[in-house]
Amino acid sequence: MKIVEGLEKEGVYVTTLSALEIPRTEKLLKAGYSVAAELARRSTSPIYADRHTLTATAKQLLLYPELFWWGTSERLLKIIEAYLQLPVAYDGLSVYYSLANGQDAGPRKWHRDKEDWKMVKVCVYLNDVDENGGPYECVKLDVNDYLIFTLRPKYRVLTHRKLEEHLNLQTSDWITSCTGKVGMVIFADTARYYHRGKPPVDCDRSAIFFSYFSQRPKHPFFCGRSPLSDQQLVRLAEPLPPHLRQSITWKKRLPGIGRYIPKNRVKV
Numbered sequence: 001m002k003i004v005e006g007l008e009k010e011g012v013y014v015t016t017l018s019a020l021e022i023p024r025t026e027k028l029l030k031a032g033y034s035v036a037a038e039l040a041r042r043s044t045s046p047i048y049a050d051r052h053t054l055t056a057t058a059k060q061l062l063l064y065p066e067l068f069w070w071g072t073s074e075r076l077l078k079i080i081e082a083y084l085q086l087p088v089a090y091d092g093l094s095v096y097y098s099l100a101n102g103q104d105a106g107p108r109k110w111h112r113d114k115e116d117w118k119m120v121k122v123c124v125y126l127n128d129v130d131e132n133g134g135p136y137e138c139v140k141l142d143v144n145d146y147l148i149f150t151l152r153p154k155y156r157v158l159t160h161r162k163l164e165e166h167l168n169l170q171t172s173d174w175i176t177s178c179t180g181k182v183g184m185v186i187f188a189d190t191a192r193y194y195h196r197g198k199p200p201v202d203c204d205r206s207a208i209f210f211s212y213f214s215q216r217p218k219h220p221f222f223c224g225r226s227p228l229s230d231q232q233l234v235r236l237a238e239p240l241p242p243h244l245r246q247s248i249t250w251k252k253r254l255p256g257i258g259r260y261i262p263k264n265r266v267k268v
Contacts, residue, residue: 011193031064036206039097052103056095071210089250091211092226116213123186126206134200215250
């Protein structure tokens with residue numbers, strides 16, 4: 001309930017893997033480190049010289065199904081369902097390796113996600129993250145309400161400089177910056193609150209993001225941002241008990257044409 005209350009009041013709640021006590025956490029970290037190490041090796045290639053973020057491919061994620069299964073933890077799903085007050089849909093995961101080049105681009109810009117009215121992303125840091133290491137950031141409640149009221153179009157994306165100009169503030173106390181050690185876990189409502197990954201400048205950042213929303217989301221087209229295809233998600237769901245499997249196969253139960261909306265491919 002502390003997590004739910006934190007999401008309701010601030011749009012974010014910070015805890016740790018050890019505090020959550022979710023089964024198979026050691027396997028999650030071991031697999032996450034392996035994927036992050038592979039992304040770090042890829043990042044040294046000249047073909048990624050202009051990139052700000054590398055994302056694990058479906059092929060990489062399928063090598064470590066324990067990453068996906070951790071996100072189906074019954075305790076985790078119950079926490080998120082208590083916040084949404086609706087049956088929860090699990091949209092899979094992404095592993096991001098953010099390069100320390102200071103680029104203010106992609107998910108490093110301030111934005112809100114479009115999938116649903118309310119949603120939750122659960123972020124797990126795979127390395128220590130300080131203020132210069134690319135922490136997850138979101139705006140505080142009063143500033144967020146002002147942005148939603150004044151910004152047009154409704155889901156406008158802004159660089160940090162543009163957002164500062166819009167707010168005309170001389171202070172940074174309108175930001176919640178989630179710094180912490182490896183194993184830190186962030187619960188965040190990325191649909192209601194403007195947020196970003198702060199551009200890292202001192203060291204690269206690696207993190208896992210698990211995505212959840214209701215089983216009748218506002219914009220089904222913007223769902224499915226995981227690298228995993230619908231078919232791959234169904235295969236990963238097969239070993240799970242029926243009540244957990246339903247959180248993954250939610251699209252099959254959408255009414256009418258909604259179930260046939262293609263996967264939205266978002267570049268980062």
